[in-house]
Amino acid sequence: MSEKTASSTHPTNPAPAPAGPGAVKAPAPAARASGAAAPAPPASGPAAPEASGAAPGVPASRRGSRMFPDGTGPSPDPAGSHFERRIRSFQPRRSRVTVGQADALRRLWPVWGLDIDGQRVLDLDGMFDGLPVVLEIGFGMGEATARMAAADPSTGILAVDVHTPGQGNLLGLAERNGLTNVRVANGDAIILLREMLPPASLAGVRVYFPDPWPKKRHHKRRLIQPEFLSLVAPRMKPGALLHCATDWEPYAEQMLEVLTAHPDFENTVPGGYAPRPGFRPLTRFEGQGLEKGHVVHDLLFARA
Numbered sequence: 001m002s003e004k005t006a007s008s009t010h011p012t013n014p015a016p017a018p019a020g021p022g023a024v025k026a027p028a029p030a031a032r033a034s035g036a037a038a039p040a041p042p043a044s045g046p047a048a049p050e051a052s053g054a055a056p057g058v059p060a061s062r063r064g065s066r067m068f069p070d071g072t073g074p075s076p077d078p079a080g081s082h083f084e085r086r087i088r089s090f091q092p093r094r095s096r097v098t099v100g101q102a103d104a105l106r107r108l109w110p111v112w113g114l115d116i117d118g119q120r121v122l123d124l125d126g127m128f129d130g131l132p133v134v135l136e137i138g139f140g141m142g143e144a145t146a147r148m149a150a151a152d153p154s155t156g157i158l159a160v161d162v163h164t165p166g167q168g169n170l171l172g173l174a175e176r177n178g179l180t181n182v183r184v185a186n187g188d189a190i191i192l193l194r195e196m197l198p199p200a201s202l203a204g205v206r207v208y209f210p211d212p213w214p215k216k217r218h219h220k221r222r223l224i225q226p227e228f229l230s231l232v233a234p235r236m237k238p239g240a241l242l243h244c245a246t247d248w249e250p251y252a253e254q255m256l257e258v259l260t261a262h263p264d265f266e267n268t269v270p271g272g273y274a275p276r277p278g279f280r281p282l283t284r285f286e287g288q289g290l291e292k293g294h295v296v297h298d299l300l301f302a303r304a
């Protein structure tokens with residue numbers, strides 16, 4: 001099977017175990033990887049108004065199987081998020097996972113992977129050895145994440161996405177580059193924020209090129225909305241930066257409007273967009289936008 005050949009179409013079909021060269025027995029789960037500090041309280045902070053119907057109420061049998069037949073690897077829907085009655089910012093998609101990505105997922109998921117199951121509050125200090133932790137929502141294929149982690153080993157990056165090939169890709173990049181400050185979370189960032197992150201635990205939040213949902217009837221799916229900001233703000237330390245970037249002009253305008261109006265955030269560039277900070281590399285999605293002639297806007301708001 002070539003690298004390009006699909007080894008699975010996760011999430012709907014569990015993948016066969018990868019048999020390519022380099023596939024080794026999965027290491028024993030590291031204590032730090034689980035990050036479990038305590039069972040999640042029934043309500044850990046304010047719930048997003050759109051987030052009605054708690055994930056923990058979804059029976060385990062409806063949360064989806066794991067990627068590999070032996071019950072390892074990420075689960076397509078670890079918290080049963082798809083059964084919640086709310087509008088999501090992503091669309092579940094059939095994902096082609098290469099042999100290399102599957103190999104990384106099989107070997108490294110038990111060490112650096114985290115399923116967003118909505119069942120426990122995370123001990124970020126334990127997971128990242130006390131490093132300040134930045135949450136990146138929607139890392140895509142993870143190239144920019146890996147570059148940021150390599151450039152700043154004194155910051156931990158909790159990178160979350162639902163995209164299985166990207167999770168495998170980022171794990172592989174982390175291994176090849178000797179990165180120890182990245183953890184890869186699988187599932188819906190809303191549930192991670194709502195159920196699993198303690199108050200004032202994040203040193204920053206990065207949302208780079210969130211799905212623009214250009215059609216008017218899909219605007220409600222956009223991530224950066226007042227309800228999202230009210231969910232994320234209490235999880236951020238005072239002064240922590242919420243950094244957004246988009247190449248979709250109308251979405252940039254919406255971001256600026258809702259962030260400016262929100263009482264928990266202050267624009268570091270009063271009234272306007274920020275120049276791209278040196279720590280943010282160009283991302284894959286950004287590159288595609290630039291090729292189409294799109295203009296990119298960064299927004300840097302501090303938690304008040």
Ligand SMILES: C[S@@+](CC[C@H](N)C(=O)[O-])C[C@H]1O[C@@H](n2cnc3c(N)ncnc32)[C@H](O)[C@@H]1O
Pocket residue numbers: 089090137138139140141160161162163187188189190208209210211212223283284285286
């Ligand atoms: C347009 S892509 C951008 C990827 C990357 N940041 C880049 O610039 O190349 C947006 C990503 O956000 C992810 N995403 C959207 N909503 C999400 C959510 N609620 N939780 C986790 N990931 C989400 C999607 O799966 C997708 O991979």
